Every structure is written in C-alpha cells, then in structure tokens.
Amino acid sequence: MAHADLTAPETIPEPLQGAVAFVVRWIPLLVLAAGWELVSGWMVPEAVLPGPIAVFAETADLVASGEVFADLFLSVFRVAVGLGASILIGVALGIGMARSEPVENVFDVFLSLLYPIPKTALVPLAILWLGVGTSTAVLIVFLACLLPIVLNSYNAASDVDRNLIWSAQMMGTDGRRLLWKVVFPATIPEIMTGVRQAIPIAFIALVSAELIASNAGIGHLILAAGQIGNYTQMFAAIVVVSATAYAAVRGFEVLESRVMVWA
Structure with a gap:
C-alpha cells in the first residue's frame, strides 16, 4: 500500500x-x-566573537536610538547614485555594443580589461582623484555594478528575435525608433536580472570603499567599532547593512514582478 x-x-x-x-x-x-x-564563548572568546543574542540586542539599540540611521542613509544614497549611474550607462552601452559593431570594437577590450580587476584595488587611485568621501564610494559602486548590467543588456540585445526586428523594419520602423520600440522592450527581462544581480554587489563594493575611503557611512561605522574593540557594535552594523541589502533585493523583486507583467 x-x-x-x-x-x-x-x-x-x-x-x-x-x-x-x-x-x-x-x-x-x-x-x-x-x-x-x-x-561564541566556547571556541572563541565572547569578547572577540559576541553571540547572536548580544549582537541582535545591540542592533535593536542602534535602531531604537537612531544612531545608525545617519550612516545608513548616507550609504544607501551612495548605493543609489552609483547603481543608478551604472544602470543608465550599462544598459546604453550593452545595447549599443550588441547593435553596433564599431561600438563593440571600441568598448570590448576596455570592459574585458576592467572585468577581472577587484574594484577595491581601485580605491587608492580613486582617493587620489576624488578624495575621501562620497565621490570615491559612488565611483567604486558604479564600476562594480557596471559589468553585470552591461553583460546582461548585451546578451539580451544580441538575442532579440530577428523576425521581430525584420517585421518592425518592414513596417517602417528603423534607427532610434527600432531600438526604443523593439529592442529595448525585448531586453527588459535580462536587464532586470542584471540589476538584481548588481544590488548585492553594490553593497559589497560600498562597504569595501567606506572601510578605506570614508569618514562616514555604514562601512566606516563597522571600521570605527572594530578599531576601538566594540565588536558587538561592529557585528550589529554588519547585520544592519545585510538586512538593508536583503530588503533592497526583495523590494526590487516586487518591482520586477510588476514590470514583467507590462513587458
């Protein structure tokens, strides 16, 4: 049975x-x-690795006191600017490379050389150019997020159904109207995937930049707490940025589901 x-x-x-x-x-x-x-407290001293109960209690205190919000809002602003710039430029560049051989020839080598470089390795150079602060953090976020968006946009634009393009051309659609009316709408699903992949990358790049090149922000808060031995607060700040990144991804997925209905 x-x-x-x-x-x-x-x-x-x-x-x-x-x-x-x-x-x-x-x-x-x-x-x-x-x-x-x-x-915590058994294999590793609790002073060095505080337990989750202590960390979550400290996280609640940081949130309740509002102490963390100034740094968090600054970090989210930096992510939004850097990620937003990478979306605008990355989508245009990816579609342009897919639809124009001269554009691809110009940018392919540059992107291939940029891709394997750890973006945090560029922080000292960015400090020399832009100084310590928001501009450097935004630049690092932008560079870290650019490649996933370019690659997804490029692949999507390259795979647009040729019959769809030919049909539009036969109806008199060409040039910029063809890109805007046919190619771009067809690439939206892959573009959204690239943006979703870029969001956690943006937070990773942000914290890495703020640890080195910022006197404010959630990354700086993590560094400052670690330097004075306040490891409970350090882990609490890590929890805050992790929860923020998770909420950003989930919020984008909700937006994506609505956009995909339209697409």
Whole structure:
C-alpha cells in the first residue's frame, strides 16, 4: 500500500502552507545562529566573537536610538547614485555594443580589461582623484555594478528575435525608433536580472570603499567599532547593512514582478 508523502505541499493544509514555507526558508539561518551561539564563548572568546543574542540586542539599540540611521542613509544614497549611474550607462552601452559593431570594437577590450580587476584595488587611485568621501564610494559602486548590467543588456540585445526586428523594419520602423520600440522592450527581462544581480554587489563594493575611503557611512561605522574593540557594535552594523541589502533585493523583486507583467 502506497504511503502519502507528508512533505509534499498538497498534504499540508492550505492555511498552514505559508507558515511551513516560512519556517523551511529560515531554517538555515536558525541553524547558523545556533552554531554561532555555541562557538561564541566556547571556541572563541565572547569578547572577540559576541553571540547572536548580544549582537541582535545591540542592533535593536542602534535602531531604537537612531544612531545608525545617519550612516545608513548616507550609504544607501551612495548605493543609489552609483547603481543608478551604472544602470543608465550599462544598459546604453550593452545595447549599443550588441547593435553596433564599431561600438563593440571600441568598448570590448576596455570592459574585458576592467572585468577581472577587484574594484577595491581601485580605491587608492580613486582617493587620489576624488578624495575621501562620497565621490570615491559612488565611483567604486558604479564600476562594480557596471559589468553585470552591461553583460546582461548585451546578451539580451544580441538575442532579440530577428523576425521581430525584420517585421518592425518592414513596417517602417528603423534607427532610434527600432531600438526604443523593439529592442529595448525585448531586453527588459535580462536587464532586470542584471540589476538584481548588481544590488548585492553594490553593497559589497560600498562597504569595501567606506572601510578605506570614508569618514562616514555604514562601512566606516563597522571600521570605527572594530578599531576601538566594540565588536558587538561592529557585528550589529554588519547585520544592519545585510538586512538593508536583503530588503533592497526583495523590494526590487516586487518591482520586477510588476514590470514583467507590462513587458
């Protein structure tokens, strides 16, 4: 006699399916927190590796006091400017390279040389050019996010259905109108994928830049707390930036789902 699979979604009452999915999604994080709590104070001194309870309590204090918001808002602003610039330039460059051989010939070597360079290696040079502060952080975020967006835009524009383009041309659509009316709408799904991939990269690049080249921002807060030995606050700041990046990705996914309905 066959037995029903109790783990299959259809065997779970519908009102409980959402709760079960939520628990399953967060089980890895709970396991990580439990392991962290065991390691803290046992294998590693608690002064160096505070436990998750202490860290989350400090995170709540930072948020409740508002102490973290000035740095967080500055960091989010830097991410928004750097990522926004990379979207505007990356999409135009990717589509231009896909649709124009001269454009591809000009920029292909440059992008190929830029791609393997760790963007944090450019921070000292950016400091020489722009000084310490927002401009350097924005530049590093821009450079880090540019390649994923260019590559996704390029691949999407290269794969546009030729029949779609020919049909539009036969109806008198050409030049800029062809790019705007046909090619660009067809590339939107891949562009959105590139932007979604770039969001966490933007936060990684931001914190790396702020650790070296900023006197404010969440990365600077992490560095300052570590330098004075306040490791609980250091980890709390890391939790804040991680939660912010997660919220940014999830928020973009909601926006993406609405845009994809239109596309």
